[in-house]
Amino acid sequence: MKKIILLMLLLGVGIYLFDLYNPFGIKLFDIEDSKKEVIETKKPVEKKPLTAKDFFSKGEGNLKANNYKMAITNFSKAIELDSKYIEAYKERALAKDKIGDFEGSKKDYEQYLVLLEEQNQKANEETQKELLNLIEAANNKANNKQYDDAVVDLSNIIYSYPKH
DSSP: OHHHHHHHHHHHHHHHHHHHHOTTOOOSSOHHHHHHHHHHHOOOOOOOOOOHHHHHHHHHHHHHTTOHHHHHHHHHHHHHHOTTOHHHHHHHHHHHHHHTOHHHHHHHHHHHHHHHHHHHHHHHHHHHHHHHHHHHHHHHHHHTTOHHHHHHHHHHHHHHOTTO
């Protein structure tokens, strides 16, 4: 019985090897064709270009590893892709401080402050518009004699926006 199994195994290996390397070009199993199909179905991997956020993340990792020059390079690439990337200016300034480039650090901190002011101004303008819309809605309710609703709306505005 063992001899029969061994002979069948050898016969199977022999047929397989003959199919791979036969000098007559006779294909029993079409192994090469199946290999071609596998190769043809592989798609090339498309690399996405790195974004400003990607470079910023790399820069943060460099900062943590005390690799300040590489951090500056990555933050600079983030800024190159997005000139208003406020956090990249701040972090690059910090990295420049660490290597003693105080003039460069000062410029980055100044740009950070300019962008921060712009951001705050824009947020204030949006808040003012939102407040005006809410007040107008409350006034409309008061004009339509929905006094309770108007008082509730105005109370909510005062509670939500105490500085205004």
